[in-house]
């Protein structure tokens with residue numbers, strides 16, 4: 001066996017430059033395939049990872065919306081949250097609200113920011129960089145854009161309020177808050193100023209007493225099933241939608257299937273290209289060794305062994321291309337991800353290209369099978385050579 | 397009593413060239429006995445190569461039969477016929493047909509590897525065979541580094557690899573100059589004296605002269621003359 005493999009390999013490398021060119025071609029095709037496999041569900045996976053990272057497995061939103069998608073709100077959220085908390089399968093309920101508010105610092109112009117409101121002591125969508133999270137009224141956690149813009153660090157104070165009065169120029173219902181920490185906001189758009197206040201402060205600032213929440217985040221008890229909890233809550237309150245994380249991803253799916261379709265088409269094309277490259281190279285190689293093939297058959301190499309030799313060559317080319325293609329694909333994916341995630345309006349922590357082990361194995365499997373199939377036609381031709389006729393043609 | 401290595405009876409081979417049949421072999425009876433040195437002579441196109449291919453089991457008769465070491469070549473599966481060639485028949489081609497990717501020794505080892513001989517034994521035998529054909533100093537050379545005569549010696553060593561009952565050679569000196577051809581002729585003669593059965597198709601009188609049996613062909617038929 002090892003002998004047949006070594007012969008297959010040494011026959012291939014007799015023309016090293018040509019072999020390298022074809023392997024480079026298969027590498028490009030494999031890289032595209034790997035990238036497409038990463039892209040197909042990358043956004044869903046990355047979103048799902050972000051949602052999981054919060055530690056809350058169920059989301060409750062106003063009927064027919066997705067979190068923060070519209071202005072719709074769940075009113076009297078404290079009461080609603082308390083009612084949910086009574087369920088022993090629910091460990092924690094956190095209402096979140098958000099709206100545009102303005103921030104300014106003495107001597108600096110006010111900027112519009114997205115202001116989140118969360119109960120004091122909770123910060124499920126923050127990754128704290130310095131300082132601490134919101135612990136009492138009058139505190140604010142800001143993102144790094146805001147910290148850089150106003151040169152703020154924990155302990156400094158910041159002016160927040162509603163949109164400036166055009167006549168006076170000053171922020172309406174403004175108040176001074178104290179920076180408790182600087183954090184990355186997992187769902188905030190790249191390059192935008194973002195801050196978080198306690199819910200009570202945000203409600204007071206907005207002048208509302210109806211305690212609106214854009215969403216309730218629910219942590220289920222360790223032994224409870226998020227799907228079952230979500231299903232039950234859905235039945236209990238028909239004015240809201242309740243989603244376990246995979247259900248949110250599915251609900252957002254319509255907006256993400258473009259990538260799946262694009263990936264399917266480009267991935268298929270890249271497999272086709274890999275197939276053609278391997279068939280072409282092996283057909284060329286068999287054609288130029290026609291006499292050698294006939295002589296080997298005459299000397300006693302069976303059809304099956306001849307077929308296997310060429311089929312192995314197909315596998316070798318596709319394997320080499322696959323290995324190089326995975327490396328190239330990962331590098332390209334990183335580069336493209338950098339471009340795509342810097343689009344304005346996208347959460348910073350999202351990725352478009354995410355490699356999943358099973359999908360990677362699927363891509364490798366597809367490439368190997370493609371290499372094998374691509375080798376079959378030239379292999380079959382080599383195996384079914386008319387020995388006497390070819391040996392005769394070789395002399396002429 | 398000598399044993400029969402190969403035997404053809406009422407042999408016919410007709411090719412189709414488009415719609416016209418080409419009757420390359422027209423009713424040949426021939427017997428090759430162990431230790432024979434058979435030379436087949438005749439004008440170009442008379443069917444010599446076709447006859448050799450039929451005897452060696454790389455072509456199948458359209459009528460009549462070839463018995464190769466007791467097996468009717470028409471009745472064997474391709475797999476078993478291939479195995480029979482591997483183990484019992486050695487081929488020497490006009491164009492050598494060595495594998496350029498392999499060294500001389502590896503080329504000689506190839507049929508032994510195919511037959512499943514363990515690596516150390518085939519390597520040792522390849523070296524012995526290369527020594528026998530006078531190439532002990534060329535063991536690790538590639539065909540591209542060898543002269544025509546040397547390549548044909550390697551091919552002869554390869555043909556001997558599995559201790560065949562019969563060696564078939566089609567114009568083995570056709571690509572060589574006269575002196576080199578004569579050296580190959582001497583090698584064949586030595587082979588035959590050491591007991592190898594040979595059938596050689598040739599135009600080269602230096603190869604035909606030492607033959608124990610000479611067949612002259614014309615238009616697909618034999619005109620045999622036995623030597624004393």
Ligand SMILES: Nc1ncnc2c1ncn2[C@@H]1O[C@H](COP(=O)(O)OP(=O)(O)OP(=O)(O)O)[C@@H](O)[C@H]1O
Pocket residue numbers: 388389392411412413418419420438439440441442443444445446447
């Ligand atoms: N595969 C084939 N298809 C059609 N015709 C063939 C084929 N092989 C041989 N022939 C024909 O059969 C006849 C005998 O050919 P063959 O090669 O056996 O002759 P030969 O005696 O070996 O000739 P040469 O001395 O030129 O090698 C020729 O007329 C040839 O054209």
Ligand SMILES: [Mg+2]
Pocket residue numbers: 444445446566
């Ligand atoms: Mg001929």
